[in-house]
Structure formats: structure tokens, C-alpha cells
Amino acid sequence: EPEVTQTPSHQVTQMGQEVILRCVPISNHLYFYWYRQILGQKVEFLVSFYNNEISEKSEIFDDQFSVERPDGSNFTLKIRSTKLEDSAMYFCASTREVSGELFFGEGSRLTVL
Amino acid sequence: AQTVTQSQPEMSVQEAETVTLSCTYDTSESNYYLFWYKQPPSRQMILVIRQEAYKQQNATENRFSVNFQKAAKSFSLKISDSQLGDTAMYFCAFMKQSGSEKLVFGKGTKLTVNP
Numbered sequence: 001e002p003e004v005t006q007t008p009s010h011q012v013t014q015m016g017q018e019v020i021l022r023c024v025p026i027s028n029h030l031y032f033y034w035y036r037q038i039l040g041q042k043v044e045f046l047v048s049f050y051n052n053e054i055s056e057k058s059e060i061f062d063d064q065f066s067v068e069r070p071d072g073s074n075f076t077l078k079i080r081s082t083k084l085e086d087s088a089m090y091f092c093a094s095t096r097e098v099s100g101e102l103f104f105g106e107g108s109r110l111t112v113l
Numbered sequence: 114a115q116t117v118t119q120s121q122p123e124m125s126v127q128e129a130e131t132v133t134l135s136c137t138y139d140t141s142e143s144n145y146y147l148f149w150y151k152q153p154p155s156r157q158m159i160l161v162i163r164q165e166a167y168k169q170q171n172a173t174e175n176r177f178s179v180n181f182q183k184a185a186k187s188f189s190l191k192i193s194d195s196q197l198g199d200t201a202m203y204f205c206a207f208m209k210q211s212g213s214e215k216l217v218f219g220k221g222t223k224l225t226v227n228p
Contacts, residue, residue, distance in 0.1 A: 003157070004157070031214065033214070033215075035216075041220070042218050042219065042220050042221075043204065043216075043218040043221075044218075045215035045216060045217070048214045048215065055214060056213060056214055056215060058215070091157075091158070098214050099146055099208060099210065099214075101160045101163070102158075102160070102216065103157075103159075104150075104157045104158040104159070105157055106155070106156060106157045107157070
């Protein structure tokens with residue numbers, strides 16, 4: 001069964017460093033998402049991406065964050081200069097249609113020291 | 114803004130018994146979708162069940178059913194004949210029908226099924 005895969009599963013980085021989280025969505029899906037969950041808090045929406053551009057983003061998704069789908073398969077989330085408060089589990093998701101079932105990856109845990 | 118509240122951080126149930134997980138939400142929208150997602154330990158979140166707000170009939174998927182009370186803004190999940198594999202975090206989530214693609218999640222309920 002097709003799955004959304006995410007790498008790395010865990011990354012530890014120093015504050016101020018750039019981080020790239022990678023996702024391979026399911027191949028025939030058209031809509032792509034990043035969510036994050038800070039420990040003990042709710043899963044929060046970060047950004048949605050369709051037709052090679054951002055379709056919606058939350059107030060969390062500031063200039064330090066960017067997404068791209070450079071080669072038609074990988075979907076990446078970049079954090080330019082990490083802060084302590086960026087420590088969280090980051091989930092990638094994809095779907096074939098909006099309001100359809102979202103398929104989530106297992107998550108990438110980011111720890112910023 | 115929409116909010117989703119799950120008031121039960123943890124619950125437990127004996128195998129083969131029935132358990133109900135609570136979820137309430139707040140919205141001014143008329144048309145929306147509600148979801149229950151399940152996240153087993155160290156695994157990805159998967160969709161359990163989905164409800165369109167315009168449908169009065171409660172959604173059912175095998176042992177999983179919902180009690181959708183639109184006026185009360187309540188969306189509870191009933192798991193019948195609980196199995197050990199049902200042990201997971203369960204998240205209730207809301208999505209507007211139009212104008213936004215984002216899911217708004219509750220904090221989750223950790224369900225443990227005991228043998």
C-alpha cells in the first residue's frame with residue numbers, strides 16, 4: 001500500500017542552523033501539507049501546497065520557513081535559522097483531493113539545542 | 114476561528130468492550146467536515162472515519178461509528194468490540210468545506226485497550 005515517507009526520522013540541530021525536512025508524498029496525490037506538533041500540544045497546520053505553489057499558510061509559517069517540490073516527487077520543508085521553539089514533530093501529508101482523506105507520514109522529530 | 118476540544122486526555126477499555134471518545138468543536142461555519150484520525154504508537158496517523166456536516170446520518174466504518182450532534186457541536190467516536198490493535202492516540206479534527214484546506218485538530222485522547 002502506498003505510503004507517505006519522511007526523512008530524517010529524528011534530527012538534532014543547533015539554534016540558528018538551517019534544517020531541511022524531506023517528504024515523499026503518494027505519487028498520484030496533488031495536495032501536500034506540513035503540520036507540526038510541539039510536545040504536549042495540538043497538531044497545528046503550517047502550510048498547504050498545490051500546483052507548485054503555496055495555497056494556504058498559517059501565522060506560524062513565517063519568513064523562516066519555506067517549502068518546495070523541486071523534482072516532482074520530494075516535498076521539502078526548510079527552516080532557515082532554527083529557534084528553540086521550532087523543536088517539534090513535523091508531519092507531512094498528501095491527498096488526491098481537498099476534503100479527501102489525508103495520508104500522513106510518520107513524522108520527523110526536530111530537536112533544536 | 115475554529116477550535117476542537119477533546120476533554121479526555123486518556124482512556125482505557127477492556128478488550129471486546131465498547132468505548133466512546135468525546136469531541137466538541139466551535140465554528141460559525143454551516144458546511145464542514147469532521148474527522149477522527151488514529152495514531153498507533155510510532156506509526157503514522159490514519160483516517161478512521163469522516164462525517165460531512167450536511168449529512169444527518171451518522172457515519173459508520175465497521176466497528177467505528179460516530180454520534181454527530183450538529184446543534185450541540187459534538188462529534189463523539191464509538192468503538193465497539195475493542196481490540197488490542199485499537200490502542201492509539203485518537204485525534205478529532207475539523208475542516209471547512211470551502212475557503213480553507215487546513216485540518217484543525219484537538220489535543221487527542223490516548224486510548225489503551227487492555228487484554
